Amino acid sequence: xxxxxxxxxxxxxxxxxxxxxxxxxxxxxxxxxxxxxxxxxxxxxxxxxxxxxxxxxxxxxxxxxxxxxxxxxxxxxxxxxxxxxxxxxxxxxxxxxxxxxxxxxxxxxxxxxxxxxxxxxxxxxxxxxxxxxxxxxxxxxxxxxxxxxxxxxxxxxxxxxxxxxxxxxxxxxxxxxxxxxxxxxxxxxxxxxxxxxxxxxxxxxxxxxxxxxxxxxxxxxxxxxxxxxxxxxxxxxxxxxxxxxxxxxxxxxxxxxxxxxxxxxxxxxxxxxxxxxxxxxxxxxxxxxxxxxxxxxxxxxxxxxxxxxxxxxxxxxxxxxxxxxxxxxxxxxxxxxxxxxxxxxxxxxxxxxxxxxxxxxxxxxxxxxxxxxxxxxxxxxxxxxxxxxxxxxxxxxxxxxxxxxxxxxxxxxxxxxxxxxxxxxxxxxxxxxxxxxxxxxxxxxxxxxxxxxxxxxxxxxxx
Amino acid sequence: xxxxxxxxxxxxxxxxxxxxxxxxxxxxxxxxxxxxxxxxxxxxxxxxxxxxxxxxxxxxxxxxxxxxxxxxxxxxxxxxxxxxxxxxxxxxxxxxxxxxxxxxxxxxxxxxxxxxxxxxxxxxxxxxxxxxxxxxxxxxxxxxxxxxxxxxxxxxxxxxxxxxxxxxxxxxxxxxxxxxxxxxxxxxxxxxxxxxxxxxxxxxxxxxxxxxxxxxxxxxxxxxxxxxxxxxxxxxxxxxxxxxxxxxxxxxxxxxxxxxxxxxxxxxxxxxxxxxxxxxxxxxxxxxxxxxxxxxxxxxxxxxxxxxxxxxxxxxxxxxxxxxxxxxxxxxxxxxxxxxxxxxxxxxxxxxxxxxxxxxxxxxxxxxxxxxxxxxxxxxxxxxxxxxxxxxxxxxx
Numbered sequence: 028x029x030x031x032x033x034x035x036x037x038x039x040x041x042x043x044x045x046x047x048x049x050x051x052x053x054x055x056x057x058x059x060x061x062x063x064x065x066x067x068x069x070x071x072x073x074x075x076x077x078x079x080x081x082x083x084x085x086x087x088x089x090x091x092x093x094x095x096x097x098x099x100x101x102x103x104x105x106x107x108x109x110x111x112x113x114x115x116x117x118x119x120x121x122x123x124x125x126x127x128x129x130x131x132x133x134x135x136x137x138x139x140x141x142x143x144x145x146x147x148x149x150x151x152x153x154x155x156x157x158x159x160x161x162x163x164x165x166x167x168x169x170x171x172x173x174x175x176x177x178x179x180x181x182x183x184x185x186x187x188x189x190x191x192x193x194x195x196x197x198x199x200x201x202x203x204x205x206x207x208x209x210x211x212x213x214x215x216x217x218x219x220x221x222x223x224x225x226x227x228x229x230x231x232x233x234x235x236x237x238x239x240x241x242x243x244x245x246x247x248x249x250x251x252x253x254x255x256x257x258x259x260x261x262x263x264x265x266x267x268x269x270x271x272x273x274x275x276x277x278x279x280x281x282x283x284x285x286x287x288x289x290x291x292x293x294x295x296x297x298x299x300x301x302x303x304x305x306x307x308x309x310x311x312x313x314x315x316x317x318x319x320x321x322x323x324x325x326x327x328x329x330x331x332x333x334x335x336x337x338x339x340x341x342x343x344x345x346x347x348x349x350x351x352x353x354x355x356x357x358x359x360x361x362x363x364x365x366x367x368x369x370x371x372x373x374x375x376x377x378x379x380x381x382x383x384x385x386x387x388x389x390x391x392x393x394x395x396x397x398x399x400x401x402x403x404x405x406x407x408x409x410x411x412x413x414x415x416x417x418x419x420x421x422x423x424x425x426x427x428x429x430x431x432x433x434x435x436x437x438x439x440x441x442x443x444x445x446x447x448x449x450x451x452x453x454x455x456x457x458x459x460x461x462x463x464x465x466x467x468x469x470x471x472x473x474x475x476x477x478x479x480x481x482x483x484x485x486x487x488x489x490x
Numbered sequence: 491x492x493x494x495x496x497x498x499x500x501x502x503x504x505x506x507x508x509x510x511x512x513x514x515x516x517x518x519x520x521x522x523x524x525x526x527x528x529x530x531x532x533x534x535x536x537x538x539x540x541x542x543x544x545x546x547x548x549x550x551x552x553x554x555x556x557x558x559x560x561x562x563x564x565x566x567x568x569x570x571x572x573x574x575x576x577x578x579x580x581x582x583x584x585x586x587x588x589x590x591x592x593x594x595x596x597x598x599x600x601x602x603x604x605x606x607x608x609x610x611x612x613x614x615x616x617x618x619x620x621x622x623x624x625x626x627x628x629x630x631x632x633x634x635x636x637x638x639x640x641x642x643x644x645x646x647x648x649x650x651x652x653x654x655x656x657x658x659x660x661x662x663x664x665x666x667x668x669x670x671x672x673x674x675x676x677x678x679x680x681x682x683x684x685x686x687x688x689x690x691x692x693x694x695x696x697x698x699x700x701x702x703x704x705x706x707x708x709x710x711x712x713x714x715x716x717x718x719x720x721x722x723x724x725x726x727x728x729x730x731x732x733x734x735x736x737x738x739x740x741x742x743x744x745x746x747x748x749x750x751x752x753x754x755x756x757x758x759x760x761x762x763x764x765x766x767x768x769x770x771x772x773x774x775x776x777x778x779x780x781x782x783x784x785x786x787x788x789x790x791x792x793x794x795x796x797x798x799x800x801x802x803x804x805x806x807x808x809x810x811x812x813x814x815x816x817x818x819x820x821x822x823x824x825x826x827x828x829x830x831x832x833x834x835x836x837x838x839x840x841x842x843x844x845x846x847x848x849x850x851x852x853x854x855x856x857x858x859x860x861x862x863x864x865x866x867x868x869x870x871x872x873x874x875x876x877x878x879x880x881x882x883x884x885x886x887x
Contacts, residue, residue: 099811102761200620287694330694360648369651370611372622378697379624382649382659383639383705386698387673394675403668404647408755410536410606410801414770417535417755418729456695465684484681485698 028057032321034455038490039284039329040064040315041129042338046440046452061315064130065308068164071131073157076118078149081111111149116358116365117351119156123338124345134163134307136334137283138170141276142206143373145366146179152366154234155179167276167305171207171263178230184371189226191244196222199262201371207266209275213251220248225259273302277310284314286325287377293319327456327489330377333361335490336389340482343453344437346396349429357428359406360388386488393482395428397475402426434475441474449474453481456489527867528741530750530796531628531652533613534774536606536758538800539767540820540850541839543579544593548572551806551841559763559808572838578772581779582823589832590782591825592885595839597859598819598852602802602845606758606816609801614652616857616876627860628749629655630875631868635748640708642749643740645733652751660749661708664736670713673706682706712745719743723784730754731777738781742788748868757800761811774798782825795867795886796825799856806841807848818849822859824885831885858883 028036033052037044044052052060126132138159146152155177162170174180175198181187186198199222203213227243230236248257251265266272277297282289296317301310314320331339337357340346348354358364362385363374374380381389394400403426408417441449450458450466458466462484471477481487545561546552548571553560566574567583575583585591601619603609615623625633632641633655642653642660653660663669682703690696719742725731733752740747754774759766778796785791803820819839824831839850861880864872866887873879 099761102811205622328694330698362648370608370622372624375624378694379654381698381701382654383661383701383708384647384649386701387705387709390678390702391672391675394677403672405664407646407648407650407753408535410610410755411758412536412755413766414728414730414754414756414773457691459685459691459695459699461684461686462681465681480677483677485695485702488698489694 028053028055028060030451031326031455032057033060034452035321035326036060036064036315037129038339038455039133040311041126041133042123042335043342043490045342046444049452057321058316061312064315065164065312067128068131068308070127071160072127073160074115074118074122075153075157076111076114076149078111078153081107081149105147108147108149112147112152112366113352113355115149115153115156116367117348117354119365120334120338120354123334124341130311131160131163134311135160137280138163139365140368140373140376141279142174142180143368143371144177144179144183145368146182148179148182151178151182151230151234156366162307164308164311165306167301167307168263168267170307171202171267172260174206175202175225175259175263176228176230176236178234178236181228181230186225186228187230189222189228190242191223191226192242194219194222194226194244198222198225202263203266205372207263207272207275208269209271212269212271212275217250220250221257221259221262223248224250224257224262228259267305270298270302273298273305277301280310280314283376284311285320287329327454327486329490330380331488331490332374332376332380333358333363333385333389334365336361336392336488339490340393340396343441343478343482344397345433347431347433349431353428353430356406357392360404361385361392381488386485389488390483390485393479393487396430397432397479397482399427402428437475437478441478444474446471446474446477449477450481453478454486456486458486462486525869526793527869528748528750528790528794529863529868530737530752530794532774532778532796532798533610533751533753534757534770534798534800535610535753535755536800537609537802537804537816538757538770538820539759539763539804539814540595540800541803541806542763542767543576543771544569544595544821545574545576546572546838546841547574549838549841555807555841557808558812559814570834573834576768576771578768579775582775585779585782585825586833589829590827591823592829592831592833592835593821593823594835594854594859594883594885595821595837596819596850596853597799597822597856598802598850599855599857600852602818602849602852604802604816604818604847606801611651613799613801613856614650616860624651624654625656626650626652626654627875628652628751629659631655631749631864631870632658632660634874635868635870638708638746639704640712640745640747642751643712643747644751644753645736646753650751650753658704660751661705661712663709663712664733666709666713666716666736669709673709678702678706712740712747715745716740716743721784723780723787725780725784726773726776728773728777730773731780734777734781735784738784738788741785741790741794759804760809760813760815763808763813778825792827794826795863796823797859797863798823798825803850805848806844806850818845818847819852820850822856824859826886829886831883835883835885854883855880859885862886 034044123132144155158173158177184198184201185195189195196218199218204210223244227239229239253265277294281294300313395402545566547563547566565577567577568574603619614626616627617623628642639661644650644653644662645664646662649662690699716739719739721735721739725735737750756770785794799822800820802817804814804817809815845851857876857880861872862882862885864870864875
């Protein structure tokens with residue numbers, strides 16, 4: 028397989044490819060490489076952080092009867108949970124840097140921005156995250172049904188408040204608008220009827236799904252032209268009968284994995300594959316095996332998400348954060364904090380990552396991480412913060428991100444590459460002619476320095 | 491994007507030293523075509539408790555619902571027979587007495603959302619409660635009329651949704667020198683020195699270069715212009731005072747920016763509200779009075795309109811922790827020299843007919859205020875920015 032095509036595959040199915048892996052794979056055929064990519068997906072393990080301390084707190088206080096549901100205690104618990112969620116965020120990024128299966132993880136990241144959810148309970152959101160991981164390359168039908176029963180989702184979209192006596196339509200609406208069909212492909216009446224089917228869907232304290240029969244509306248519903256005593260699962264089945272559902276998902280998959288500029292006939296091709304079985308793995312295998320996936324028009328045309336940028340740098344020069352919270356700070360300044368999407372519509376992606384501030388920060392990121400460039404920007408406070416905390420800077424002006432860089436690892440792989448080879452490896456997009464001239468006139472001391480220089484031009488923002 | 495449109499949108503400020511020629515040739519396009527009017531938007535982030543800010547001191551329901559939290563009649567700066575200012579707002583009351591303040595009660599939107607994030611999004615994008623937009627109302631203003639990142643400045647280090655447009659975004663800085671330093675590293679300068687107009691890609695790569703060029707020229711323009719003016723008025727020594735001081739320096743240095751956005755944090759008072767909110771209101775109003783003085787001194791107050799809002803108000807009934815929970819409709823302040831509606835614009839909050847959560851119902855849609863500001867103050871087509879026509883209020887001009 029050609030180098031550029033290999034890089035393209037791994038930038039989209041993962042976060043890029045180091046020189047050694049590239050050399051190892053080069054001699055193999057496309058079908059072999061793609062099937063390798065899928066061969067280790069079963070190795071993926073749930074992402075779990077240590078919550079024992081948190082559990083102990085609950086158990087201990089329950090025993091002694093000290094646990095009160097008063098405002099103060101609840102706020103203290105929420106604070107603790109928020110801190111644990113930050114820990115989960117960092118664990119997730121570490122997982123992306125060291126995945127059991129890079130494709131599973133890339134798919135999980137993708138689905139997290141389709142089935143968008145946020146929760147202050149670390150238990151529930153960890154479960155939620157692992158449900159995304161479990162079904163990321165599985166059966167889409169089971170996936171949607173599982174998501175609908177998750178405690179975090181039930182809270183986030185108010186299905187918890189959806190009872191027979193007074194239906195709450197929020198989940199039913201977003202299920203169709205943002206998760207499966209897209210706006211304009213259902214009626215207000217469809218929302219009303221389907222909301223009734225999801226009534227009484229609750230979760231136990233441990234997050235397990237439970238149907239509260241007394242709260243569930245067993246009556247007849249008419250949904251998308253069909254009439255019956257539907258429950259939520261039946262509604263999801265009817266949604267999936269609509270070809271529009273396959274179209275909606277395939278369009279999202281295409282713009283995320285292939286090209287943000289949609290090619291309608293390619294998407295139709297994907298729909299014909301996906302609509303048959305709603306098998307996500309089958310769809311992704313088809314894409315990565317398709318010749319058109321490797322066309323020049325699809326290579327290097329997507330703007331990396333902040334996470335793709337961070338993890339991508341790590342692929343070339345492994346970096347370990349000494350102060351892990353600084354990793355959160357970087358995410359915040361670039362506008363993508365994992366587990367903390369802006370709203371149920373998720374991150375818009377591509378061009379929307381870029382404004383004057385984020386671009387300049389992203390261009391500066393390689394020198395911040397790899398050449399000790401100073402940071403002198405402050406992150407915004409949280410809504411819940413007091414005045415003092417809201418404005419408090421965790422870092423003093425002109426401070427450094429404390430990280431350990433593995434330049435030894437880098438040198439082993441890259442020190443012997445010619446500048447041309449190295450440039451070809453790091454940049455897959457077309458290169459601006461003026462910048463290319465600039466690069467060819469650059470005095471290159473060594474590849475460490477050249478690495479930072481290459482990563483600091485706009486071309487590196489593309490994948 | 492079409493090349494023509496693309497080039498047009500790259501119109502930049504003067505006094506640049508590394509910009510491509512095509513940019514220099516069209517740099518004057520948008521300059522000065524938008525008049526002198528400035529808009530300063532202040533968000534009291536977290537949800538300010540409007541009822542303890544402007545107190546309905548003759549309303550028994552207010553006192554009944556807030557046995558510990560209500561403010562007694564004799565501790566209030568009375569403004570009308572029914573309403574008075576929290577005494578920590580004395581500086582704002584001074585401005586009010588001069589006819590510089592208009593207070594609009596019961597501002598909100600249908601089906602209010604009580605999440606800070608979501609409700610802030612709604613205020614920032616001017617969307618419906620069930621509509622998810624990825625551009626802000628000021629961002630769209632910049633897209634259509636400002637045309638340059640510095641048309642809208644957020645006094646912070648990262649940009650909020652309110653400032654994001656489709657093709658052009660505002661720019662965030664609370665320190666122009668830092669912004670300048672970050673943007674003009676020797677390496678970036680070298681990269682940009684090589685740029686000519688001939689080769690810019692029309693795809694994402696071109697968009698990145700265009701944004702980089704605009705960010706650099708905006709940073710340079712803001713830094714070089716604003717450093718010609720240094721405020722000699724003493725502001726309260728706190729981060730909000732600092733934000734307003736920098737804003738005044740921007741305005742008084744005659745920077746061609748139109749809109750400034752400042753977010754002041756700390757208003758999410760679920761517990762121990764009284765002391766916290768009092769201090770916040772004091773900080774807000776002291777800084778605001780100085781800000782107005784500073785502008786007056788430089789004869790720029792007449793061209794400045796200040797809008798203060800919060801993403802929501804708080805529940806009428808106090809909670810068990812000596813605080814209040816997230817509510818709905820709230821009051822907003824407009825501050826300017828020549829207001830048509832100085833004083834209280836509309837009726838006092840109705841505490842009898844609350845919504846299902848026990849929150850105040852809105853009687854004025856916040857987008858009516860935006861429409862009025864866009865049409866009457868910034869003198870642009872409000873419908874093109876709000877995507878819909880909203881009835882306007884008799885506030886200005």
